[in-house]
Amino acid sequence: AGTTSVGESVEYEIVGIDPGAGIMKATSSAIEEYGLEDWTLVEGSGAAMTAALKKAYDKEEPIIVTGWTPHWKFAKYDLKYLEDPKGIFGGEENIHSIARLGLKDDLPGVYTVLNNFFWTADDMNTVMSDIQEGTKPEEAAAKWVEENTEKVAEWTDGAEKGNGEEVKLAYVAWDSEIASTNVIANVLKDLGYKVSMSQVEAGPMWTGVADGSVDAHIAGWLPVTHADYVKEFEGKFEDLGANLEGTKIGLVVPSYMEIDSIEDLK
Template sequence: MLSLVAVLVLSACGQKDEGGTTAGEGDNNGTPAAVGEQVDHEIIGIDPGAGIMKATAKAIEDYELSDWTLIEGSGAAMTATLDKAIKNEEPVIITGWTPHWMFSKYDLKYLEDPKKVYGEAEEIHTLGRKGLQEDHPEAYQFLDNFMWTSDEMGEIMTAIQEGKSPEDAAKEWADSNTDRVDEWTKDIQPVDGKELKLSYVAWDSEIASTNVVKYVLESKLGYKVTALQVEAGPMWTGVANGDVDASVAAWLPLTHADYMAEFEDKLDDLGANMEGVKTGLVVPSYMEISSIEDLKGE
């Protein structure tokens, strides 16, 4: 994320600089060691079209981090960099968000954002094309009912990260959580092979949610579903143009704010399917840094 998201991971615990100071410890004035120098003043980002990249660029400006550079990349490259750095106890700054499997695998914490550049907690919303309720009332009702927690999503993300295919991970979770699936499909009559198109961004969170929705629509409600992996712009455009029926991957109000402003009148917002979503800068819990402001002048 969609968005769809910046995590600041500064790991230098136990590392000595040239002056013999342990990275992360204070100097004689009690201030943090030069984190910026340790990471070459770089924040390792994800794809340039992501809303979290725009927010991070604004954070660099608002917090006057003029020496810092935001590096474009991908979600996979970001998590690979994080994994390598933590294993080697080396400092690194990356972009990230919750829900994400890395928060289950690593002990991380968000840096305080006193200027509220990343806003308050976000939500992931379900979008439907105009006319979806009339054309596919069964699918519309299910999508309107669909809501779950970050912990539930995290089970699927972790399974995928550990090697399961997204399809298998989603199936296993749904088959093990029939009470939840029954809530979503209650009183909905199955159809006979009607076709439906979903779109999503290639974030771990949206891969998990879209595969769960696809599996339930097919196995419980009789739909034939095509899931299209696209960038955020085409995802919103496809729903707004009616080329795609729905998406469960819209991060609001911040991450996809520009798309909502552009397409709000051309699609239906079915509301949140997950609450308490968050983006921001984060560090491993063993780091003594606590706020984005601590980076100023680093």
């Protein structure tokens, strides 16, 4: 440490992810609200962020990333959220399943599964960690589905079987959503639907459901993280409620860093 400030030690950079992510908007607000005008939020991707984190962590170097829970990085590394006394990043949130208008009539079986879909952070972590350790996403999803037949039976309860009808799911390449979307795709395929998963940015994911070119996404972080998208497309989608409760977003650092609050970045 000595005379080097935290800012100097990380070149006044916060390692971000894809620009459409809600956490990027929240971080920009935090930079403003905490008076961090010397700082830059670097755009990238979820994968680039975890790569940068690994690189720094292995050398015990300082790093500040945009982070969220559930995420495998908390099991793999010793990390902490920086306190956010101004509450810019919101509190605990839930992940919602979001359907296009008309899905209920057009594909009632799919609608029922998405409406019933509910799991825990532990469930998601199991799939995410498998993928992180090298299992292909579709295989990790298939394995979780095989090992959790009771839970899956609750989701498919009362759902009409498919006969090869096409279902279009959109998702963003965030580790949490790669896990969830692969699991739901697996369940719908088992039920007889032909599922396509398109990987897009957050904006197009919400737009696709709103204009009906996509049937659903299961990645609505609410009420705060995706508030702008909800506002923009209000009335053009159906919110099927939470599929996972107790998420969190914020600025994350390795525990070996001697700061505790976003205020310490000033």
